[in-house]
Amino acid sequence: MSYIRPKFRHPELPKNKLGYSVDFYEGALSTLCAGCGHDSISAGVIQACYESNIEPHRVAKLSGIGCSSKTPAYFLSNSHGFNSVHGRMPSVATGASLANRDLIYFGVSGDGDSASIGMGQFVHVVRRNLNMVYIVMNNGCYGLTKGQDSATADNGSKNKSGNVNLFEAIDMASLAIELGATFVAQSFSGDKAQLVPLIKAAIKHPGFAFINVISPCVTFNNNVGSTKSYDYVRQHVEATSTIDFVPEMAEITTSYEAGTSKKIKMHDGSSIQLSKLEKDWDPMDRSSAVNAMLRAKAKGELLTGLLYMNPDTQDLHHTLNTSDVPLNTLTKKELCPGSKTLADINAEYR
Amino acid sequence: MPLSNNTKPVKAGLNDFVVRFANVNGTGSASANFLFTKAIFRMGIPVTPKNIFPSNIQGLPTWYEVRVSEKGYLGRREGIDLMVAVNPQSMDGDVSAVRTGGYILYDSSKKLHEQYLRDDIHYIGVPLMEMCNTHYADPRQRQLFKNIIYVGALAALVNIEFDVLETLVAEQFQGKEKLIAPNVQALKLGRDYIHEHFKFPLEFKLERRNLLNDAIMIDGNTACGLGAVYSGATVAAWYPITPSTSVVEAFISYSKSLRVDEASGKLNVAILQAEDELAAIGMVIGAGWNGARSFTATSGPGLSLMNEFLGLAYFAEVPAVLIDVQRTGPSTGMPTRTQQSDILEAAYASHGDTKHVLLFPSTPKECFDMTADCFDLAEQLQTPIILMTDLDLGMNDHISPALTWDDKRDYKRGKILTAEDLDVVERFGRYRDVDGDGIPYRTYPGTHPTKGSYFTRGTSRDEYAIYTEDGNAYKRNMDRLVKKWETAKAMVPAPQVYQKNNHSENGLIFFGTSQYSVEEAMDLLSAQGIKLDALRIKAFPFNKVVEDFIHSHKKVFIVEQNRDAQLKSLITNELSIDPNKLISVLNYDGMPITAFKIELEISRSILLSPQFSKA
Numbered sequence: 001m002s003y004i005r006p007k008f009r010h011p012e013l014p015k016n017k018l019g020y021s022v023d024f025y026e027g028a029l030s031t032l033c034a035g036c037g038h039d040s041i042s043a044g045v046i047q048a049c050y051e052s053n054i055e056p057h058r059v060a061k062l063s064g065i066g067c068s069s070k071t072p073a074y075f076l077s078n079s080h081g082f083n084s085v086h087g088r089m090p091s092v093a094t095g096a097s098l099a100n101r102d103l104i105y106f107g108v109s110g111d112g113d114s115a116s117i118g119m120g121q122f123v124h125v126v127r128r129n130l131n132m133v134y135i136v137m138n139n140g141c142y143g144l145t146k147g148q149d150s151a152t153a154d155n156g157s158k159n160k161s162g163n164v165n166l167f168e169a170i171d172m173a174s175l176a177i178e179l180g181a182t183f184v185a186q187s188f189s190g191d192k193a194q195l196v197p198l199i200k201a202a203i204k205h206p207g208f209a210f211i212n213v214i215s216p217c218v219t220f221n222n223n224v225g226s227t228k229s230y231d232y233v234r235q236h237v238e239a240t241s242t243i244d245f246v247p248e249m250a251e252i253t254t255s256y257e258a259g260t261s262k263k264i265k266m267h268d269g270s271s272i273q274l275s276k277l278e279k280d281w282d283p284m285d286r287s288s289a290v291n292a293m294l295r296a297k298a299k300g301e302l303l304t305g306l307l308y309m310n311p312d313t314q315d316l317h318h319t320l321n322t323s324d325v326p327l328n329t330l331t332k333k334e335l336c337p338g339s340k341t342l343a344d345i346n347a348e349y350r
Numbered sequence: 351m352p353l354s355n356n357t358k359p360v361k362a363g364l365n366d367f368v369v370r371f372a373n374v375n376g377t378g379s380a381s382a383n384f385l386f387t388k389a390i391f392r393m394g395i396p397v398t399p400k401n402i403f404p405s406n407i408q409g410l411p412t413w414y415e416v417r418v419s420e421k422g423y424l425g426r427r428e429g430i431d432l433m434v435a436v437n438p439q440s441m442d443g444d445v446s447a448v449r450t451g452g453y454i455l456y457d458s459s460k461k462l463h464e465q466y467l468r469d470d471i472h473y474i475g476v477p478l479m480e481m482c483n484t485h486y487a488d489p490r491q492r493q494l495f496k497n498i499i500y501v502g503a504l505a506a507l508v509n510i511e512f513d514v515l516e517t518l519v520a521e522q523f524q525g526k527e528k529l530i531a532p533n534v535q536a537l538k539l540g541r542d543y544i545h546e547h548f549k550f551p552l553e554f555k556l557e558r559r560n561l562l563n564d565a566i567m568i569d570g571n572t573a574c575g576l577g578a579v580y581s582g583a584t585v586a587a588w589y590p591i592t593p594s595t596s597v598v599e600a601f602i603s604y605s606k607s608l609r610v611d612e613a614s615g616k617l618n619v620a621i622l623q624a625e626d627e628l629a630a631i632g633m634v635i636g637a638g639w640n641g642a643r644s645f646t647a648t649s650g651p652g653l654s655l656m657n658e659f660l661g662l663a664y665f666a667e668v669p670a671v672l673i674d675v676q677r678t679g680p681s682t683g684m685p686t687r688t689q690q691s692d693i694l695e696a697a698y699a700s701h702g703d704t705k706h707v708l709l710f711p712s713t714p715k716e717c718f719d720m721t722a723d724c725f726d727l728a729e730q731l732q733t734p735i736i737l738m739t740d741l742d743l744g745m746n747d748h749i750s751p752a753l754t755w756d757d758k759r760d761y762k763r764g765k766i767l768t769a770e771d772l773d774v775v776e777r778f779g780r781y782r783d784v785d786g787d788g789i790p791y792r793t794y795p796g797t798h799p800t801k802g803s804y805f806t807r808g809t810s811r812d813e814y815a816i817y818t819e820d821g822n823a824y825k826r827n828m829d830r831l832v833k834k835w836e837t838a839k840a841m842v843p844a845p846q847v848y849q850k851n852n853h854s855e856n857g858l859i860f861f862g863t864s865q866y867s868v869e870e871a872m873d874l875l876s877a878q879g880i881k882l883d884a885l886r887i888k889a890f891p892f893n894k895v896v897e898d899f900i901h902s903h904k905k906v907f908i909v910e911q912n913r914d915a916q917l918k919s920l921i922t923n924e925l926s927i928d929p930n931k932l933i934s935v936l937n938y939d940g941m942p943i944t945a946f947k948i949e950l951e952i953s954r955s956i957l958l959s960p961q962f963s964k965a
Contacts, residue, residue: 028816057803060640060795073805073817080795082639083807084632085658091587091629095636095644096795098585098620103640103796121632124625316622323616327584328641328794332761334618335582337608339755345576345604346752349566350391 017053025050027074037189037215038068038137042075044192045106045135048199049076059104060096064089064118067144068110068137068215076106087118090125093132094316100326101317104203105132111152112142115170119151122172126179129207131315133199136172136210137189139217147217173212173307174293177286182313183209184289185306189216198306207313214302283309362431362452362554365395365420369504371434372444373497376408379436381522382497383414386504387747389514390418391567394559398424398866400746400942405592405685411440422561424749425867426942431554432507434500436478441466453552455500455507474548476503481539486532495536502540507548509555512541564752566714570743571647573714573753574673575600577721578645579608582761583671585644586621587633589652592685593741594675597647627652631659631670638669639806641794643725643761645671649741650679650692653699660734661700662808664831667781667790669728669764673721673737675744678940687940688741690862691912696736697890697920703828707735707838708890711743712865714750720888722759723843729764731838732792740911742863742942765791772801780804780815781827788833835891842889845896848872849883856956857903858884859896861917863942864909870945871952880956882907887917892924900927905959907952913938 013021025046030039049056056078063069065086072081084092093107114122114136125134140153149157152172153165173186183205187195195213202209282288289308296303323330362368369386373379383399390397395418402413417427429449435441435456442465448454450470456462458475467473478499482492505512515537523529544550574597578586588598602621609619624630630646637644648656653674663670676692678684696708707727709720717739724735765785772778772793778801781790793802804815810824811817818824860868865886872882885899900906900921908918915934922929935951937943 055799057799058796062636078800078803080793080803081805081807082636083805083809084635085662085808088628088632088659091624091632092636092639094622094629095585095587095633095638095642096640097636098587098622098633099637099640099642099644100794100796120625121629124629128622317620320620320622321616322620323611323618324614327618327620328637330582330584330618332582334611335584335609336580336755339757341608342576342580342753342755346564346566349568350564 016050018055020050020056022046022050024078025056025076027072027077030071030074032067032070032074033143033217033219035218036067037139037213037218038071039074040189040192041135041137041195041213041215042071044189044195044199045075047192047196048203051196052200052203054104054203058102059106060093061106061108062089062093062096063108064110064113065144066110066113066142067139067217068108069113071137072106072108079106087113087116088121089113090118090121090130090134094125094128094130097130097132097316098320098322099328101131101322101324102326105130107132107134109134109136110143111136111138111140111150111172115151115172119170123175123179126176126181126208126210128316129180129182129313129319131207131317132209133202133205134208134210135199136212137215138172138212139215140169141217143217143219147219171293171297173210174290176210176212177289177293177308181210181308182207182310183306184308185209185211186213186302186304187211188214188302188304191304194304201306201309205309205311205313207310207315283307284311364555364557365418365559367418367431367508367554368427368429369416369418369432369434369508370430370444370447371414371416372437372440373412373414374437374439375404375406375410375412377497378494379412379414379497382494382501383416384747385498385515385518385522386501386510387416388518388567389505389510390416390556391562391749392514392518393511393556394562395420395556396422396424396561396749398426398746398748400426400742402941403686411437413440418556420559420561421873423866423870423945425870426944428944428946432504432552434504436496436500445471453507455503457496474503474507474544476500476540476543481543485535485539491532495532498533498536499540499543502537502542503544504540505537506541506544506550507552507555509551509557511558512537562749565749566752567747567749568714568753569596569745569747570711570714570717570739571596571675571745572600573717573750574647574721574737574739574744575602576604576753577718578671578725579604580718580755581643581722581725583643583645583725584619585634585637585642586619586646587624587630587637587644588621588646589624589627589630589648591627591649591652593677593688593745594647594649594652594673596745597673597675627655628659631656631672634670634672635659635663635668638663638728639795641766643669643671643729645673645725647673647675649675649677649685650695651682653692653695653736657695657700659700660706661702661704663734664700664704664706665702665808666806667732667792668734668806669732670734671721671724671728671737672734673724673739676738676740678741678938684940686741688863688942689911689938689940690738690740690864691914691916691938692738693910693912693916693920694914696738699734699736705835705891707731707733707842708738709735709843710738710861710888710890712862712886714743714748715753716888717743718753720843726762727838727841730762730841731789731834732764733834738862740863765789767791767793767797767802769798769802772798775801777814778802778804779813781811781830782813783830783833787837788830788835789837790830839891839893842891842893844893845888845899846886847895847899848885852883852899852902854881854883855904856880856882857899857906858882858909858952859887859899859906859917859921860884860909861887862911864911864948867943867945867948868909871948874945874949875952878953880953882952890920890924892921896921897925897927900925900931903931905931905933905955907933907935907955909935909943909948911937911943 061072459479
């Protein structure tokens with residue numbers, strides 16, 4: 001497991017507007033590898049929900065299969081969770097949302113889950129603009145089966161066994177924009193200062209909000225070192241700070257200067273270039289987002305932050321014109337047409 | 351010859367004959383043929399149509415077979431008494447399908463080729479094309495009215511009351527009154543041609559009766575869709591596949607009028623066409639988990655795709671309703687032909703130890719009732735329930751008792767804890783068997799701030815839904831699921847037993863759409879002195895009645911419409927019975943089973959057995 005959670009909690013842990021301290025948003029202890037980036041993302045979710053003053057039980061957490069899909073157990077223990085089948089969390093989330101439009105839906109998936117078997121469902125949940133937060137914890141490999149390349153592994157990259165990946169990588173964020181996603185962000189599990197506001201913004205987004213989070217696999221996509229202390233310490237340093245969620249995306253607080261780029265060294269010695277969005281970035285313009293991503297890709301950099309957003313979007317319920325009242329609360333009174341109507345229907349068939 | 355014709359000698363008579371229409375699909379013949387059937391229905395005479403159609407939209411041969419039976423036999427019958435042969439493509443087979451002494455009505459605008467002439471049948475030539483060309487200018491009308499003209503001709507040949515046809519045409523074109531007159535004109539053209547050129551009516555013909563009481567004529571898929579509306583389904587996720595598509599189409603169509611919230615104009619239902627069957631069942635499970643009554647409809651290939659999710663729903667105990675309209679498999683098989691061949695796949699869908707509750711309707715009324723039962727059972731048992739219908743039941747019109755709904759009937763939502771319930775629960779255990787019936791309590795997401803949340807998963811867990819790889823905890827859970835299965839036996843529809851006391855040493859078991867032909871076969875056998883006790887299975891798991899029935903007979907015939915005797919396998923596998931006494935009567939050519947086939951196989955088996963007994 002990644003860390004031993006201290007039983008002792010400071011009695012004066014700050015409380016949010018609902019009167020809950022951050023520990024109220026935690027889940028079971030993680031059973032992921034020590035230092036796994038996924039745990040940092042879980043911590044980001046906890047922090048974002050805490051800061052957003054969300055009632056945990058009004059959140060439903062859904063996932064597929066894989067390391068990433070285990071994480072919903074590790075945050076928001078007062079929320080219902082659903083660990084479904086491989087690559088098919090989007091359909092379960094869709095059904096759940098149709099049943100009750102009033103909950104907040106958190107989908108957690110990985111690159112193995114979403115970019116391969118789940119590609120079909122990912123594509124279609126984007127198209128439908130389901131009102132949910134969809135986080136891909138993207139480590140470029142299949143951790144739970146010991147490190148095989150996934151479809152997001154970069155062409156030419158080496159895995160732990162020294163094999164070079166020969167195929168093109170699927171870029172989930174570009175794909176989401178192409179498919180018409182109305183909120184697309186990209187981040188790094190080690191960059192909590194950026195990730196937390198992004199998750200907060202995603203929660204607030206009234207449609208499909210996609211966050212592709214690069215989350216290194218410490219065991220199978222790194223050879224040396226441990227980020228355990230790095231992630232753990234970083235998470236706790238930020239835990240007491242407060243970052244206000246600002247709906248205007250250009251003002252999301254980051255620890256970088258706008259327009260700068262930062263090289264993040266990976267455990268296996270390779271590196272990812274994180275490049276922050278430029279000052280004159282227009283997150284409302286799809287084509288400029290696509291162009292910027294292509295430019296960054298050509299330079300070997302990974303563009304992070306909020307890439308694209310359409311805040312005026314309407315979700316699936318609006319498209320389907322479903323009742324404002326959650327469907328799961330309707331009773332026989334509203335749903336059953338009764339025997340008199342059935343007599344009329346019978347007459348149509350005589 | 352595309353359709354086999356059994357040579358059983360038949361005698362057509364008053365209100366007792368079979369007409370087959372041989373058409374080209376996509377030419378408007380369906381509505382004309384339906385007009386013919388509906389007119390007979392309106393004359394109070396039992397009638398049953400079978401649509402024998404290709405997996406194609408336009409240009410291929412399609413048949414429509416109508417059996418009229420004063421005795422009320424609604425199964426298929428061999429032997430075509432009158433063939434309406436208006437498709438040159440299939441003429442060869444259509445001519446040979448007519449029974450000796452039967453009739454063929456053909457388009458005599460062109461001379462019939464010599465190869466189609468048989469000297470043991472009668473030919474009725476009506477110059478359909480010529481008449482159309484004379485009376486209609488528009489090419490599309492020329493095509494459509496050809497069909498209506500032959501219905502007019504048939505009216506004269508078999509004595510359909512003409513005003514019944516006129517009424518039906520007027521009803522059909524309500525709001526498009528301009529079309530009534532030309533249609534009636536076409537009917538008259540056909541009728542008058544027969545009057546002028548042939549002896550009429552034929553020796554088999556119709557005579558008004560009052561045999562149908564308040565029956566309706568409806569297809570099973572529409573009845574299923576209506577059943578889902580009545581039983582409170584609010585989420586439907588589906589993927590188009592023949593022959594199940596019209597279940598959801600009916601649900602959509604009735605929801606548009608019956609599920610609109612008057613104040614807001616919004617819908618009290620969400621219907622979504624999924625990207626595939628994998629997603630359709632996923633959505634159903636997500637909605638069921640979240641407290642909505644949800645369903646999907648599919649056929650064999652879709653059921654195959656849904657297997658993994660069904661295993662999850664079984665193990666994680668999530669309600670779901672699946673309507674499987676079976677067609678001829680395996681693989682794409684004959685997608686527009688009927689079969690009962692998904693039994694084993696449905697019963698044990700998914701890997702690991704899984705079992706699913708199946709319901710087997712026989713009539714549209716049962717499609718309606720059992721769809722409603724499925725939703726109650728799914729939520730009471732917290733598991734997928736599969737309604738096993740088939741193409742014959744789903745897509746063909748059937749005479750059925752009128753649909754009924756008891757306004758006092760409540761939706762049985764099962765064991766659900768509310769926020770108030772949770773307040774007094776010390777510790778909620780999602781998979782605890784509190785009541786000893788194997789059925790645990792569940793909570794909907796979003797119910798209570800601090801109690802009742804749990805993690806739904808396909809992995810093993812303990813009574814409190816906490817992940818565990820402890821073999822004992824896993825086994826306790828699997829054994830509880832068996833206990834729940836036992837509980838289900840008393841909750842599913844009981845079999846229909848045809849006699850108060852068993853009086854024969856031979857028994858007969860059947861299910862689903864075999865009912866029509868089995869009941870007729872029992873009469874035929876009885877006339878030969880062979881009396882059978884019969885039992886119609888309505889659900890899996892089988893309850894004790896089924897086991898007792900088998901125990902109390904020396905031989906038990908099992909009628910089913912598949913090659914591998916799947917119900918027999920299921921019975922053998924699930925019940926403590928001697929499999930050697932089970933004898934299969936199987937039909938798997940894609941056509942609905944006939945009484946003659948059942949009668950023949952059973953009488954042979956009984957008469958040829960060494961210890962022959964007609965008792």
